[in-house]
Amino acid sequence: MKRCLMLFVWLLIGNASFSQFMGAQPGYKPLSGGDWVKSKNCYMLTLLEEDKAVASLLQTDVELAKLAAAKHRAIQLSLSECKDALCLPGFIKFTSQEISVVSNRLKVLYKVGNALDVLVKKHIIPSGMYIRYNDLAPVGLLVKAWEQDAACINYIISVYAEAKKPNYPQIDSISYDIKKRSYYTLMYDCTSEVVEAVNKNDLFFKPSLYAALTYLEVNERRQAADYEPMVSTANKLAAERIKQTKWTAYSYSHILVPGAGPDNLTTPLSGEGMLRCKTAARQYFANKAPFVVVSGGAVHPFKTKYNEAVEMRKYMINVLHVPAYAVIIEPHARHTTTNLRNDARLIFRYGMPFGKPGLIITDKYQNDFIANMEQRCLKELGYVPYKLGKRLSDTALEFYPLVTALQTDADEPMDP
Template structure:
């Protein structure tokens, strides 16, 4: 009996090990670009559907999904007459209904097996990518369905904000570029609708009409900054990325020094006074040898639709004025909030193959440092990201505190299309 018990225990342990291994994100996994970085960074599952030939053929030849595609295109065509110039009606015709989302979820579940095209995609791409990592404890089929539902709701959110004019999470910086109540807007929307019909008339994948609508909406709103400077490892971060493999990490107490951006409020100002001061303090820490790299983090955020990028301007200041070597600065040019300063830095550490278990530090103003370390940033992360992308370490000074990156940072946030 004891022998059987131990064999059973060994089998369960082995099964658990294989399951946990199968669920893990891989640092050497190369994310597919697809048609654009805007698409792949927001809707990675749909990018896989389009760009893996075996999966694309499998889905496009399914009779149930083909019928859904046909009905969607017909509904878009009918919207021309049914909606007239009603903005909300046209936007809804572009979105997925909840009934459609659930019907597709059901069909994907019916089609999935571990050994067919969908099963291979989940094991070879979806799970190793880490882009839906918050579902990693679910069975593989459920991870597929959750990823689909996330992408579908994300598309609906984008269309809701950038076609229908609904409020985003941060209206002051992320709102639609047009006044939906202006008499000229229905005409623009009509032209968008016509373009959508032209571009999707030959689509054979069930999600493509709505996906195209979301991408067109971001384009005409000039909200494609999520793709700026990509692929960063071969553009703005090439010097630093190439240097990573040469670093003796044991020689440094920390992996990186993170400097969160501080956007100015005046359109003509490239870098705020606060941003300059944060850079100066971080440069001191760098020259003290605390870490081999400084991460400057911040996107095109303040003021509304600014042309200046916080991270790019901080790097210029640190290189030109403070003489920090360019190959010691990693640019993170997409974050729009303190939450994503932390999350995006954790992502870069993982994707760039830096030690993921090594402590890092934030170097910033006293007030923001307190907010990150002692106050409510972790609660805000839970609310806005559905996870906390870092673990707190100890406080080092009024302006510096330790943090450790967490793997949950890889999760796409479907409700922030400007920095998902």
């Protein structure tokens, strides 16, 4: 009787969830554009580059071509004009006027049935990466996606070239002392690289996008690309197993284990991480769920080389003897908010039942925090990517993923 009731609730919530997908498609496979950091941070701009018909439309527009040439000239001029390091990236960022010019041109160029319209309907809406704007008309969504990507580029430049404080300075700050003379040399060389690598006839956004990616690279901040594409590499065994799973045999779709970073650079997995894994393994072997998602990036301490999810997976398999096909890594989350958000994304992309509850297994204090985390999600993400269920114990908390989790975050370049 209990299982039948749970199945009914699952189906009820599942149907409600699917009605909220707002055009996002579980089977949609995001394009990498040859660079997962670029794709995950600026998906619309990646699409503009990848679609030849769209790229041609934009490159032949007189106003956008003028903008592209002017931007290239300004960046080239900065090499002789700028005498300090922070002056150079200032020429590369988009100005508010430039962003406005592009927005207006997109409105003019967009026509129902043309290449831009097809791009919105075939990729931007199904991807869910701009899902907060999916209720807008296609042209409005197109403009919002552009403005979000432009803001993302400006944010990356402001933090990883101009040394502005990121959201979490202790773990995400710039890697250099900007007061040293060598930093001017680095910024000069980065600008020279942009001038040499990007042609003045390239798409209008190419210099700024290329520069932003370069700044991330020289700061060793390309973690967004780590282990991608996971569905065909690190998580391949689980992805194949998901297709064969009889979901009605389990109370939960999966068990989520948030990571806990160590406090030094030589310890791969913290004691707290081990304890969370042990508790989760007991739930797995009790047949509560067919999969365990271990979540956490290379976060603590600053510039660590160890990835929380990867180290937890090793521990789960090698020490706790959980089958390799049952352990899924989510190796990008840097905060508790994104442990849940990224988990919801995996559930959606991998075709697990989105309306079936998941089970968070962690320590009492983190579960206390998660139980009251909505305001922090709203502040940092702009939405809440989950709905909480019952608190079963100090260490166990039910939750339901929400499709809003697909929305890209424009000010977290290592985990957008």
